[in-house]
Amino acid sequence: MSGVLIDKLRALVGDANVLTEGDLGAWEQDWRKRSRGKALAVVRPGSTQQVAEVVKACAAAGRAIVPQGGNTGLAVGSIPDESGTQIVLSLQRMNAIRGVDAANLTMTVEAGCVLQTLQETAEKAGFLFPLSLAAEGSCTIGGNLATNAGGTQVLRYGNARELCLGLEVVTPQGGIWEGTSGLRKDNTGYDLRDLMIGSEGTLGIITAATLKLYPLPAARLTAWAAVPTLEQAVELLGLAHKRLGAGLTGFEVMGRFALSLVAKHFPALRVPFIEDDGVPYCVLLENSDNESEDHARARFEALLETAFEAGCVSDAVVAESLTQAHQLWHVRESIPLAQAEEGLNIKHDISIPVSRIPAFVEQTDALLEDELPGVRLVNFGHLGDGNLHYNVQAPAGAHNGDFLREHEDRINTLVYEAVRQFEGSFSAEHGVGSLKVETLEKHKSPVALEMMRAIKRGLDPQNLLNPGRVIRLT
Amino acid sequence: MSGVLIDKLRALVGDANVLTEGDLGAWEQDWRKRSRGKALAVVRPGSTQQVAEVVKACAAAGRAIVPQGGNTGLAVGSIPDESGTQIVLSLQRMNAIRGVDAANLTMTVEAGCVLQTLQETAEKAGFLFPLSLAAEGSCTIGGNLATNAGGTQVLRYGNARELCLGLEVVTPQGGIWEGTSGLRKDNTGYDLRDLMIGSEGTLGIITAATLKLYPLPAARLTAWAAVPTLEQAVELLGLAHKRLGAGLTGFEVMGRFALSLVAKHFPALRVPFIEDDGVPYCVLLENSDNESEDHARARFEALLETAFEAGCVSDAVVAESLTQAHQLWHVRESIPLAQAEEGLNIKHDISIPVSRIPAFVEQTDALLEDELPGVRLVNFGHLGDGNLHYNVQAPAGAHNGDFLREHEDRINTLVYEAVRQFEGSFSAEHGVGSLKVETLEKHKSPVALEMMRAIKRGLDPQNLLNPGRVIRLT
Numbered sequence: 001m002s003g004v005l006i007d008k009l010r011a012l013v014g015d016a017n018v019l020t021e022g023d024l025g026a027w028e029q030d031w032r033k034r035s036r037g038k039a040l041a042v043v044r045p046g047s048t049q050q051v052a053e054v055v056k057a058c059a060a061a062g063r064a065i066v067p068q069g070g071n072t073g074l075a076v077g078s079i080p081d082e083s084g085t086q087i088v089l090s091l092q093r094m095n096a097i098r099g100v101d102a103a104n105l106t107m108t109v110e111a112g113c114v115l116q117t118l119q120e121t122a123e124k125a126g127f128l129f130p131l132s133l134a135a136e137g138s139c140t141i142g143g144n145l146a147t148n149a150g151g152t153q154v155l156r157y158g159n160a161r162e163l164c165l166g167l168e169v170v171t172p173q174g175g176i177w178e179g180t181s182g183l184r185k186d187n188t189g190y191d192l193r194d195l196m197i198g199s200e201g202t203l204g205i206i207t208a209a210t211l212k213l214y215p216l217p218a219a220r221l222t223a224w225a226a227v228p229t230l231e232q233a234v235e236l237l238g239l240a241h242k243r244l245g246a247g248l249t250g251f252e253v254m255g256r257f258a259l260s261l262v263a264k265h266f267p268a269l270r271v272p273f274i275e276d277d278g279v280p281y282c283v284l285l286e287n288s289d290n291e292s293e294d295h296a297r298a299r300f301e302a303l304l305e306t307a308f309e310a311g312c313v314s315d316a317v318v319a320e321s322l323t324q325a326h327q328l329w330h331v332r333e334s335i336p337l338a339q340a341e342e343g344l345n346i347k348h349d350i351s352i353p354v355s356r357i358p359a360f361v362e363q364t365d366a367l368l369e370d371e372l373p374g375v376r377l378v379n380f381g382h383l384g385d386g387n388l389h390y391n392v393q394a395p396a397g398a399h400n401g402d403f404l405r406e407h408e409d410r411i412n413t414l415v416y417e418a419v420r421q422f423e424g425s426f427s428a429e430h431g432v433g434s435l436k437v438e439t440l441e442k443h444k445s446p447v448a449l450e451m452m453r454a455i456k457r458g459l460d461p462q463n464l465l466n467p468g469r470v471i472r473l474t
Numbered sequence: 475m476s477g478v479l480i481d482k483l484r485a486l487v488g489d490a491n492v493l494t495e496g497d498l499g500a501w502e503q504d505w506r507k508r509s510r511g512k513a514l515a516v517v518r519p520g521s522t523q524q525v526a527e528v529v530k531a532c533a534a535a536g537r538a539i540v541p542q543g544g545n546t547g548l549a550v551g552s553i554p555d556e557s558g559t560q561i562v563l564s565l566q567r568m569n570a571i572r573g574v575d576a577a578n579l580t581m582t583v584e585a586g587c588v589l590q591t592l593q594e595t596a597e598k599a600g601f602l603f604p605l606s607l608a609a610e611g612s613c614t615i616g617g618n619l620a621t622n623a624g625g626t627q628v629l630r631y632g633n634a635r636e637l638c639l640g641l642e643v644v645t646p647q648g649g650i651w652e653g654t655s656g657l658r659k660d661n662t663g664y665d666l667r668d669l670m671i672g673s674e675g676t677l678g679i680i681t682a683a684t685l686k687l688y689p690l691p692a693a694r695l696t697a698w699a700a701v702p703t704l705e706q707a708v709e710l711l712g713l714a715h716k717r718l719g720a721g722l723t724g725f726e727v728m729g730r731f732a733l734s735l736v737a738k739h740f741p742a743l744r745v746p747f748i749e750d751d752g753v754p755y756c757v758l759l760e761n762s763d764n765e766s767e768d769h770a771r772a773r774f775e776a777l778l779e780t781a782f783e784a785g786c787v788s789d790a791v792v793a794e795s796l797t798q799a800h801q802l803w804h805v806r807e808s809i810p811l812a813q814a815e816e817g818l819n820i821k822h823d824i825s826i827p828v829s830r831i832p833a834f835v836e837q838t839d840a841l842l843e844d845e846l847p848g849v850r851l852v853n854f855g856h857l858g859d860g861n862l863h864y865n866v867q868a869p870a871g872a873h874n875g876d877f878l879r880e881h882e883d884r885i886n887t888l889v890y891e892a893v894r895q896f897e898g899s900f901s902a903e904h905g906v907g908s909l910k911v912e913t914l915e916k917h918k919s920p921v922a923l924e925m926m927r928a929i930k931r932g933l934d935p936q937n938l939l940n941p942g943r944v945i946r947l948t
Contacts, residue, residue, distance in 0.1 A: 246720030458932030
């Protein structure tokens with residue numbers, strides 16, 4: 001049976017684009033190397049029409065399809081299961097820039113374009129495409145949209161969702177929905193675009209998108225501030241919103257322990273204020289200005305002065321050059337790597353209403369320290385979006401692997417229950433994939449789960465696209 | 475049968491809140507007085523729980539429900555049909571502000587809150603709630619969200635959709651989905667929020683929402699510029715984006731004939747540059763500044779100077795005072811009224827990619843003038859959003875009513891076909907309601923229509939909520 005399908009797929013996309021032998025690890029293993037599946041075949045169509053034909057062939061054969069972009073997801077949503085029966089449909093060959101429309105501030109691109117390529121394409125045309133995240137050198141825009149990726153510029157420009165005006169999608173029946181609209185306003189029926197975005201390939205396969213562009217800022221400055229408490233970090237955020245308005249494009253918070261890991265494992269990096277024991281949190285602020293660098297600097301310094309007078313900043317530096325700014329961002333971005341150097345750890349990608357973050361952290365820190373004495377909390381994230389990477393590391397000297405095996409479930413339960421109590425989300429930007437399917441079932445209301453199932457059943461009655469991911473049909 | 479249901483509804487919400495007699499025109503007639511339906515009863519629940527109970531009772535009795543807010547929609551989507559069998563469910567009694575969270579930049583409000591009340595609530599707390607449109611004194615936020623309302627600040631802040639972080643919704647089964655999230659990031663399953671927004675009460679009944687707040691700008695300035703052509707208006711827009719960045723909060727274009735109607739019917743209003751025959755279009759620009767009025771003025775003047783030198787502005791004034799600014803906005807907002815004074819006309823609420831607007835207008839103007847000599851085109855709108863109110867008025871001296879009866883269908887066909895050719899939308903901000911159901915069926919692809927039907931069937935299998943609106947089940 002499967003031989004017939006493989007032959008059909010080869011006829012559709014060419015022999016070279018149906019992979020069944022050799023090392024398929026790049027498509028079968030997840031980014032964090034937590035699990036590995038087995039594909040019946042990896043199929044790499046080169047056009048929307050081919051994607052549609054592949055889907056029809058798989059539908060006729062009753063074979064499930066796992067759509068895949070750069071395979072950099074953190075929730076195990078883009079690799080096949082272990083059955084050896086699923087088709088991985090890789091969009092990587094579909095990487096054309098279909099067009100840049102300067103006067104409309106949009107570009108239309110295919111799903112397999114690498115995010116960094118799109119940033120560069122925009123910049124060459126004199127614009128900013130603001131989506132920016134750690135995996136930008138290998139992730140693809142199709143995957144970014146399918147998972148509604150976040151990153152460091154969400155505060156000002158929103159998630160991937162907010163950067164997308166339209167999509168082209170292949171449906172589970174192999175139909176092509178031409179929705180690559182360049183329109184900022186279009187109230188003609190249900191919002192199919194946003195339904196597809198974040199559905200992680202379970203409702204349709206994104207093959208192209210029309211994305212928003214922004215004018216390139218004239219200057220972008222970075223500051224680093226020491227704050228006495230998390231409450232005062234929140235106060236600083238409010239002040240920055242008021243003073244910088246849409247100029248505030250970054251607001252990252254980093255706990256002392258997180259920064260100490262960077263200092264320990266990357267001694268070549270200069271971590272500001274790390275010598276001062278009395279600094280529990282630092283904040284990285286970014287100010288983008290459409291006027292000039294001088295103007296940006298004057299506004300930034302005025303803000304920090306006010307914050308200093310108000311007592312919500314104890315010390316601060318503004319980067320003097322682009323190199324210094326990159327160094328500060330580099331410290332922030334090195335936290336996950338420093339943490340990996342320190343050993344295995346338990347990651348949480350949570351969000352909480354900004355106003356409640358200080359109370360959440362205080363209560364949850366105390367809870368975990370009480371239950372697991374000596375536990376070390378690596379707390380950092382996009383405070384401006386209410387998004388914390390609240391990670392848990394074994395006590396100093398403990399065996400990381402043993403600690404994880406013994407305590408991971410319990411720690412997840414404690415953290416997610418606290419998140420729920422504070423009306424937060426257990427997955428702010430990483431999605432559900434297969435990793436958090438059970439967490440979703442546990443934490444979403446039955447009403448929401450039933451609506452999601454009705455949508456999945458309605459659009460994909462064969463349960464053909466990425467089955468078992470996001471929402472299971474029971 | 476219906477007597478039993480009415481008794482049940484009276485028991486649920488109180489006799490005073492089930493209206494069956496007297497003049498029910500306020501609930502049965504649409505805003506533009508184009509049509510009038512007949513309700514079995516108007517029911518006015520006072521709480522989410524009551525809404526849910528009402529829905530359950532109607533579902534058990536198989537009675538359709540038409541949810542209604544301020545009943546100010548322009549697409550006839552919130553009045554009952556003529557059968558006398560439908561229940562109008564008015565949300566107007568649910569008008570509590572549940573809370574303002576300053577540090578989170580959000581407020582949570584019930585569906586029946588009047589938009590203007592919410593603008594005032596935000597301002598009292600020191601914030602801006604930017605949704606702003608003509609009906610703001612009577613429309614409700616539930617209706618704004620159900621129709622994804624647009625208005626004059628979309629350029630900077632987006633449509634109603636972009637201003638909403640979470641919803642509370644009663645499902646067609648009478649379940650309550652508690653989704654009033656104050657989170658800016660939450661990737662846990664399908665985007666139910668955006669599916670409900672813009673679905674015009676056909677998938678669920680919005681009972682409350684959590685909305686985004688913005689810092690109040692320090693200054694807001696308005697300018698009025700004469701532009702030689704529509705191409706140059708688009709060029710000015712690009713320049714304004716680049717120079718003002720997010721400070722550009724308004725960019726409205728107005729054709730000479732539209733402005734001449736204002737001058738004719740409201741002679742007390744001063745319409746800048748109207749004496750100059752050589753000005754085919756004017757643009758109203760708004761610059762919001764988080765720094766100071768002086769700074770705003772300097773930036774604005776620098777922009778207009780550059781535009782003047784580039785030849786895309788032939789003359790311009792910047793309002794010297796708030797009063798002057800209001801006067802300029804008042805001219806813009808008087809166009810629909812002036813048009814009504816001139817007589818019945820055919821309205822189109824269309825969007826086109828900004829870059830293609832000049833060609834669309836040139837081609838469609840010529841087409842209509844060719845087909846209907848002497849026809850007068852009232853062209854104005856939110857150019858920054860690609861949204862034109864491209865309205866058609868009978869030739870001077872012709873009988874407006876006769877002209878409409880004879881030519882409305884043909885004109886709509888011509889305009890919507892041109893819109894389609896330019897990859898635009900036949901309903902940018904007004905929605906579908908019942909007025910544009912057939913247009914939707916004609917202009918959407920079969921794939922999109924089938925997805926919409928699958929969603930409607932999946933979520934509302936009884937076809938109970940606002941049946942026949944937006945998408946018909948066939």
